[in-house]
Structure formats: C-alpha cells, structure tokens
Amino acid sequence: MKTAYRPIFVARQPIFDRNGDVWGYELLYRASNTVSMDGSSPSTATSRVISDGLSLALDSVTDSKKILINFSRHMLLVESATVLPPEICIPEVLEDVGITPEIVSAVKRLKKAGYLIAVDDYVGQPGMEPMLKLADIVKVDMLGMKLSEVEKLSRTLTKYNCKLLAEKVENRGMFDLAVSLDYSYFQGFYFAKPELIEGRKISSCALTRFQLMKDLSSPDYCVDDVAKTISHDVGLSHRLLRYVSAVSHYAKIRSLSHAVAMLGLWPLKQWLMITMLSDTSREDRSQELIYQSACRGKFMEIIADSIAGNKFDRDSLFLLGLFSNLDALLGLPMAEITGHLPLDDTLNNTLCGEETPLSGLLNMLKAVEAADWATVAAALQQYSIPETDAAEAYTKAGAWAHKTLAAG
Template sequence: MDIYIGRQPIYNNKLDLVGYELLFRNSNNNYADITDANAATSDVIVNACLEIGLNRVVGDRLAYINITRDFIVKHNEFALPKQNIVLEILEDIECDNEVLAGLKELKEKGYTLALDDFILRDNNHSFLQYADIVKLDIRAYNEQSLASAVSELKQHKVKLLAEKIEDKNEFQFCDSLGFEQFQGYFLSKPQIIQGKAIPKSKLNLLKLLASLQNPEVTISEQETIISHDISLSYGLLRYINSVAFGLTKQIQSLRQAVMLLGHQNIRKWVMVLSLGQLSDCPTPLLLTSMIRARMCELIAEELKCKQKDACFTVGLFSALDAIMGKTMEEVASHLPLSEDIISALVERQGEIGNILALSLAWEENTWDENKTPHINQARMQQLYLDAIEFGEQTFSGISRAA
C-alpha cells in the first residue's frame, strides 16, 4: 500500500507558523481512506521520518502525528525526535487504566501529548493529567458552549488549540477566549474590509510588480521599473549578495543583478521580494504564496504547459485577496495583468487556472488523481516537497537579506 503525507498548518496567536498536523492520505482517493488505523499511523511515521525526512515535511516546526490505542498500550518504541513531535491521542480512544499507563510512560520518555477533538466528560477526565495540548473542534460547539469548555479546561495546565477555523472572525473569537494555537486554512481567506481603499504605497508596488509581467519588457526596462522603488532595489541587491547565491564577487548595481539573473529569473525574484515588502502580511501567508508559485510552475512543466512563468505568477498572486483584505476581483482590477492571468486568479479558468486549482487541491488535501490522469499521486507529492523546499529556502534568504 502506498502512503502519502498531507499536512495542515498550525499557528500561534501572533499568526506565526508553529507546526503542521501530518495527515494520512492513500494513493487512490482524495480523503483518508483508513481501513487499518495502526498501519496508517505507522506509515505516516515511517514516511515522514525516514522515507521523506521530517525536515523536508515540517522544517524546524512541530509535527503533530495521530497515534492509536495500540501504539499507546503496546509501548511501541517511537524512533522520533521528541523536540519536534506532538503525539495526538485520537478522540475514540477509551480512557482506561491500560491507556493511562501507556500515556504515563510516553510522558516520562519526554514526548509532548495532545488530545484530539477533545470533549470533556466524566469518563475521560483522567486524560488531562498527561496532556500538554487540548485540541477542540470548534464546529462541535456554539459560541456559548465553546466559552464554557475553555473556562473549564483553563483550570488544567494545558495549551488550547482551536481546530477547523474557517475565517479570521473565528480566529479572533477563539483568540479572545484564550486559545494559544489555531489550525486551519483561514489565513488563505480574505477578511474583507468594505469601504477601505488599498493603500497607495501597496497599490504602486503591485502595479510595479504587474508591469514586469509584460513578455515584451526588455532587460533595460526591467532595470528601470525596479529602480523606481528604492526599497525593492535595495532588497534585490541585498538578496543577490546573500549566502543563498554563493557569489564570490559582490554585485553592486541593478544592471549587474538583472544581467546575472536573466530576464525570466529577475522577474520571478522581484515578484517574491515585492510580496515580502507588504510588511503587515502574516509570514505564513508569504511562505504559502512562494510554495504555491513553485508548485504551479512545477505542475506546468509536468503538463508541458508553455506558460510556466505565468503559472508561477498566478501561484504567487493567489493569496493577494487575503494579503490585501479585498476580493480577488477588486485587487485584480487595479493590476495591468493579462486576461489569462486575471481569469485564472478570479475564476480558476483556462489552462493556468486549472493548474492553480490543482495546486490548491493538493495543498488543501482535496486532490483527486482521477481528475489528473497525467500526474499520479506519488509524483504530486514529490513536486510539493520540492515546492516546500523552494519556499523555505527563498523565504529564509529574503529574511536574511531584509
């Protein structure tokens, strides 16, 4: 049986990315078709830690991994780095003496334990003595009952994690209750602020960025466009002279930078750097944009799409609505982009839009191999891991150059 790894982001209340829950995914369906929970747990651990490498999957962040009753009570030896792992006790595990003894042993070995989809009852109260984190599915509560559950759990020395947050309003409510961690794709959805214009500084930056998408623009014109933004020019020179490029001779002018990177690459790096200048954008959203950009580009190469540069652009711009707090239609209306790119961003239409939709489906764990016969799931996972590596390295380089 082929097992693949999905992941869902976990944030703290400052919207810093702190970890991922690693999700079981088999090769034939777009959902977790788990017929043997123990095998699924084992394969996620093996694949994440041995086959793929935990660092490639989560970087230096935490990996939340579900474990079953058998893994707890049979004292399976976890060959896992304790500082990077959170073991999640599934909600259907009964709280009996055998399980409690297994949890006690895991705690003594130094593992961090989380209770998944926890609902406090008389028969599971003893779990809390070993738990470090309690995860609450906010879909199982209304606002009043969630506040009551939080109040009761605060009496114990546990961190609270809110699951299945779908928008920033839910995030803000849970934050006000005292949750410390938050799980879901809510950052990718815009919080629309009606009647508030896009700030001129951001709008100018986006227009400058979009002007580089003209396929007819020359290297000299690229240099001129970039030079119009002093901070962007400075950031580009800082980045290209950083250790990420490993140059032996310092690059001292925009012309040298443009000539060194080339027509296509300079466009790509300036776009990435420009998004980084949107200083009030949460760091995870910038990282997500970079990963999507590379993922769209890789899918385009795989499908022999001739517009792979446009696919990179669409992936990078796909979170502009969330970054700007506006609908994608409104953001796109301000930008001199081609109709193909706008159609892809707004409606997921056309060849480029289809590639963006495939990237998003993989990211959100809704990908269906039957709808993409030219790329199997194993290959999609490899592309995504490569995209993650690109995103992490690029973001790290930009952060050092800032």
C-alpha cells in the same frame, strides 16, 4: 543524478498564538500506495512516512516552530513517535484511539521521554479524562458547537493542567470567543480568508507594486530593466545579494549586474514579485499567506511539464499560484485587484472563482493544504499527473518558497 523522493505530500497548517504570530504547524501526510509496497511491516512503513515526511517539511519550517503530528492507536502502541525529536515534535492523540490502559501507558512513556502531548478534536466526549490529565494541549473543535456549549466545555477544561487550542476557527466571531475564553492557540481557515473592509481602496504603494509586477510579467521586460529597477532601491539591492548568496555556489559577487546575470531573468522576476508581495505586510499571518502563494506558484510552474498534453504555460501558472491569495492579503475583492493586473481572461477568471481549464489545478493545491486527499487524487487523475511527480514538485516548491522568503 536525480534526487530520489518518496511520494509523500506534506500539508502544513499554521497554528497562531494570541498575538497573531505563528507558534507552530500541524503536519498532515498523504503517502501514495507505493510507500508500503516494499515488503516492510505496517508499523515500519508508518514510521518511515512520518520521519521522511518530517524531513521534507523541515525544509520549509523555521527551526523555532513546534510541529504537531496526528497519531493513531496503532502508531502510539508501536511507539512511532520515538523517531521524532521531542524538542520540536508534539504527538496528537486522535479522538478515536480508545482510552485503554495500553494507550495511557504508551502516552506516559512518551511524556517520560520528553514529549509534549496534544489531544485532538475534543468536543466533550466521555471517557477522555485519563488522557486529559496527561495532555499539555487540548484541541477543541469549534465548528458546529453552540456558544453555550463552547463556554461550558472550556470551563470544564480549566481543572486540567493544559493549554487550549481552538481548531476549525472559521470566522472572526469564533476567534474572539476563543480569546475571551483564554485559549492560547488558534488554527483554522479564518486566518487564510479575506477580511473584506468596506470602502477600502488599493493604496498608492500597492498600485506601484502592481505596476512593477505588470512590467515584470511582460515578455518585453529585459534584464537591464530589472537591474535598473533594483538599483534605485538600496535595500532591495542588498536583499538581492543576500538571496543570490543563499541560492548560488559562487563565493563572490562582483556587482549588481553580476548578481542579475547569475540568477537569470525569470528567476529574478519571480524573486522580485515575491519580495514585493512580502512587503505588503510583515505580520505572521500575512507572511504565512505569502509563503503559501509562493509555494503554489512554484508548484504550478514545476508541474506544468507533467500535465497531459503539456498545454499550459509555465509562467502563467506561476502567476496564477502567486496571485491566488491577493484578496486575503489586501482585504479586497479579487475582481477589484485583478482590474489592476494585466492578466489574460483565463487567469483573471480563475482567480475570481470562475470555472476555467485551470480551476482544477488551483483547487487541487487548496485541497493539499486542507489535507483533502480524495480531492487531490481526483485532480491528479483529471490532469493525468503522476502522483510521484506531484509529490516531488510540492516538496521542491515548499523548500524554494521558504528559501526565497528567508533570504529576502
């Protein structure tokens, strides 16, 4: 029996602490029009989207991480947040809620119930003082403000008992500024962009991994070859057995060959490629990019059958998603990296930013991650992909990526 999925996209955006470790995630939802068409009231539908979306998101989030969720005026007044666990969920008060006595009372009730409170997109707008006094975290929008404005705003916030979160951090300069102003948390595309370092070369270790990835992506690479590759590495063999135990219902594994046979060739290749990517760095920032890459690859693979005309190869789409963050992971231009990978022209050109028949799919995934729902909707229409199929595929891909990396 097919699992019933509500058509909900859940974009997760990582929030880092001063050490560069992932402290939590902001979850941004996009529910299709069908969610609220079952006769339920707007408040009920909103609460259901939040609770269902959180359940889906938790399949791909480590238990100890905090979850930040935007709350509109209506959602605060109908106490939608109370469907969420206060020990991990932090409501974000949006900048346009209007600070009225009713809103202040609603937020006070949430704090009394044990919730931490975040104020979103603060840029010094007047009238926010009652909310700033209640806030545990204030998110300061760094984009578009001058250095002097950021410094002045940050100083005014020191009188409140709250921690500062710099959002929309786009580059290293903005990050360093926020650190110097004693910000505790950081969020933005800076953490997902490549830091190109002049003169850097691909290491011999990375070249070895690329060669193995080249072999793995070949249709001639057989199960025996994969098993032989794994058997030469005790640590890799142990990690494979852990992964098989996590994804299989088998109680006992007789041998490495048995484990290989249980998984199947393509799932095993996928696991190996992700494991090798994961080994490029153990920093939280890189691990977040690797999760994103794995999620992209699996989504591309799953959604291939839903694309009108079914004209794209599933395996090629998986590789496109998986390799889409290599420049950020290695700090090298994508063109230099792809020169070491045996990709066909379409994959290579797509990864290097050229317009191809696959560009729209990759851009759609980036739009999901940025919660740019208008672009997502346009891409789904372009490829004639049903929204319910895409939402289900994205949920499955996130859960798969999390399980694969956790077991590795």
